[in-house]
Amino acid sequence: MQGEYIIKQISIFSENKPGRLAAIAEALEKSHVNIFAFSIAEANSFGVVRALVDKPDDARSVLEKLGFAVQFTDVIAVRMKDEPGGLHAVAQILGDAGINIEYAYAYSGKEAAVLILRVSQAGEAISKIQAAGGSLLRESDLG
Amino acid sequence: MHSWDPRIEEMPGAELEKIQYRHLKTLVYRLYSFSDFYHARMKEAKVHPDDIKTLADIRLLPFMYKSDLRDNYPDKLFCAPQNELVRYHVSSGTTGKPTVVGYTQKDIDLWTTSLARGLTSCGIGKGDVIQVSYGYGLFTGGLGLHYGAERIGATVLPTSVGNTERQIELMQDLKATAIACTPSYLIHIGEAADRMGVSIQKDTLLRSAIIGAEPWSETMRTRIYETMGVRAYDIYGTSEISGPMFSECSEQKGIHIWGDIAIPEIIDPDTGESLPPGEHGELVMTVLQKEALPIIRYRIGDLTQILDEPCPCGRTHPRIQRISGRVDDMLIIRGINVFPSAVEHAILSIPELSGHFMIEVDRKGSLDDMLVRVEMAPEALSDKINDLINIKRNVEHTLKNALNVAVQVELSEPGSLPRFEGKAKRVIDRRVF
Numbered sequence: 035m036q037g038e039y040i041i042k043q044i045s046i047f048s049e050n051k052p053g054r055l056a057a058i059a060e061a062l063e064k065s066h067v068n069i070f071a072f073s074i075a076e077a078n079s080f081g082v083v084r085a086l087v088d089k090p091d092d093a094r095s096v097l098e099k100l101g102f103a104v105q106f107t108d109v110i111a112v113r114m115k116d117e118p119g120g121l122h123a124v125a126q127i128l129g130d131a132g133i134n135i136e137y138a139y140a141y142s143g144k145e146a147a148v149l150i151l152r153v154s155q156a157g158e159a160i161s162k163i164q165a166a167g168g169s170l171l172r173e174s175d176l177g
Numbered sequence: 178m179h180s181w182d183p184r185i186e187e188m189p190g191a192e193l194e195k196i197q198y199r200h201l202k203t204l205v206y207r208l209y210s211f212s213d214f215y216h217a218r219m220k221e222a223k224v225h226p227d228d229i230k231t232l233a234d235i236r237l238l239p240f241m242y243k244s245d246l247r248d249n250y251p252d253k254l255f256c257a258p259q260n261e262l263v264r265y266h267v268s269s270g271t272t273g274k275p276t277v278v279g280y281t282q283k284d285i286d287l288w289t290t291s292l293a294r295g296l297t298s299c300g301i302g303k304g305d306v307i308q309v310s311y312g313y314g315l316f317t318g319g320l321g322l323h324y325g326a327e328r329i330g331a332t333v334l335p336t337s338v339g340n341t342e343r344q345i346e347l348m349q350d351l352k353a354t355a356i357a358c359t360p361s362y363l364i365h366i367g368e369a370a371d372r373m374g375v376s377i378q379k380d381t382l383l384r385s386a387i388i389g390a391e392p393w394s395e396t397m398r399t400r401i402y403e404t405m406g407v408r409a410y411d412i413y414g415t416s417e418i419s420g421p422m423f424s425e426c427s428e429q430k431g432i433h434i435w436g437d438i439a440i441p442e443i444i445d446p447d448t449g450e451s452l453p454p455g456e457h458g459e460l461v462m463t464v465l466q467k468e469a470l471p472i473i474r475y476r477i478g479d480l481t482q483i484l485d486e487p488c489p490c491g492r493t494h495p496r497i498q499r500i501s502g503r504v505d506d507m508l509i510i511r512g513i514n515v516f517p518s519a520v521e522h523a524i525l526s527i528p529e530l531s532g533h534f535m536i537e538v539d540r541k542g543s544l545d546d547m548l549v550r551v552e553m554a555p556e557a558l559s560d561k562i563n564d565l566i567n568i569k570r571n572v573e574h575t576l577k578n579a580l581n582v583a584v585q586v587e588l589s590e591p592g593s594l595p596r597f598e599g600k601a602k603r604v605i606d607r608r609v610f
């Protein structure tokens with residue numbers, strides 16, 4: 035089952051204005067949403083905040099109520115081997131399969147570092163990584 | 178006083194009016210007979226050329242609007258065939274379509290003559306080196322002043338806009354005595370010279386500046402004189418009437434409109450009624466001898482008044498005061514006319530945007546800076562920053578093409594820009610002139 039390894043990321047479009055990021059964090063905290071992983075990509079006056087949280091639907095509705103533009107994005111999470119070259123190995127597997135990595139970010143999970151990947155074909159990426167012996171996380175494994 | 182054409186410029190008022198009447202009569206007959214547009218307009222207004230019995234009867238003629246030029250894009254209003262045209266100029270319109278102006282050789286000659294008189298009246302002539310720092314190209318400023326300056330026998334230094342340090346070096350090395358540019362660019366040159374350690378007053382021979390295409394003020398005139406030792410003269414014109422065409426004389430007391438070339442009127446912008454000299458209103462221009470694109474009672478949209486008392490310089494032609502503003506929301510950005518409606522039109526053509534926008538105009542240093550905030554359509558949002566950067570670039574590119582001027586663009590969150598009920602106020606202009 036590949037589907038169980040697809041994780042719902044919330045993506046928030048935000049202008050680079052003072053207080054915007056704080057407002058997102060505060061809103062999530064108030065509604066008891068835990069943030070597992072978090073990344074920001076920015077260009078001049080705007081940016082995209084990406085987060086993995088324990089309750090994506092709650093997070094989305096609370097942020098939308100505050101006027102934020104929120105989307106769900108499918109990402110996959112790879113357990114990184116605690117040895118040099120782990121990231122390179124994943125990139126190699128996907129590259130060989132012709133799968134583009136749109137972006138990636140990492141966080142330190144319970145047991146090992148976790149690499150979050152946004153790829154052009156998530157299903158395909160999952161089978162390639164598994165076939166190469168890689169270990170993927172389910173939504174329930176996050177934290 | 179030295180005049181380019183003393184016989185015309187100093188002729189008694191009554192004689193000038195006779196010439197104007199004769200030109201007007203000829204123009205109206207010609208257009209009634211040969212222009213479908215003017216024929217239909219005059220029929221609609223129930224006026225026949227025979228009804229024009231005095232100069233004041235010009236008021237019977239219907240107005241012409243910027244929208245007429247747009248609706249007849251590109252050349253349907255032209256009264257000369259293409260093989261009689263020697264040039265085109267193009268300016269941005271109110272929406273999508275630009276305004277195209279065609280010129281016959283005679284049109285160029287009249288424009289040039291008008292400028293020759295104006296430049297001479299500011300004390301510029303043979304022996305002067307005129308740096309033309311207006312944009313050359315589709316914009317009328319560069320080429321217009323270029324030909325005017327050559328006509329009076331001055332030496333033209335055609336620097337166009339930009340590369341300011343080089344402009345200042347050339348100004349020194351080639352001993353420019355006069356410059357033609359927008360007021361903000363002149364101030365920018367002054368500031369850049371300061372940074373280079375060059376004093377315009379001490380290290381150059383620059384003594385006069387013909388500046389226009391942008392609003393400016395007496396305060397700026399004083400500042401230019403005090404900081405640069407340069408006497409600044411106002412020049413006026415829009416592409417529809419040919420280009421920058423009329424200027425102040427050495428008295429610096431209003432812009433002479435050569436009566437044998439054009440008739441200025443002032444009207445109440447709301448009622449269209451004619452206003453007497455000394456009253457402030459909308460400028461309406463008739464250009465008397467234009468061949469390719471005739472202009473009768475054209476509502477340019479600028480606000481000013483006609484100065485009735487004779488100019489101390491002795492020229493008898495009417496003068497208008499410095500333009501004080503606009504009847505519409507047209508902006509002038511670095512000398513280029515920008516209509517918010519054209520911004521809107523361009524933005525509505527981009528599917529990734531919601532259509533809501535705001536325009537913010539500032540002076541960065543001495544140059545205009547226009548920022549357009551656009552709002553993302555929710556469905557165009559992406560978690561990929563490159564998608565967003567591409568959208569932003571596409572908006573910048575689309576606006577640059579539509580407006581002929583580079584603007585800054587910022588993407589805003591969906592729903593974040595103000596909504597308006599009734600008349601939208603999408604422009605925040607923080608400039609002080």
Ligand SMILES: [Zn+2]
Pocket residue numbers: 426427428433488489490491492
């Ligand atoms: Zn005068």
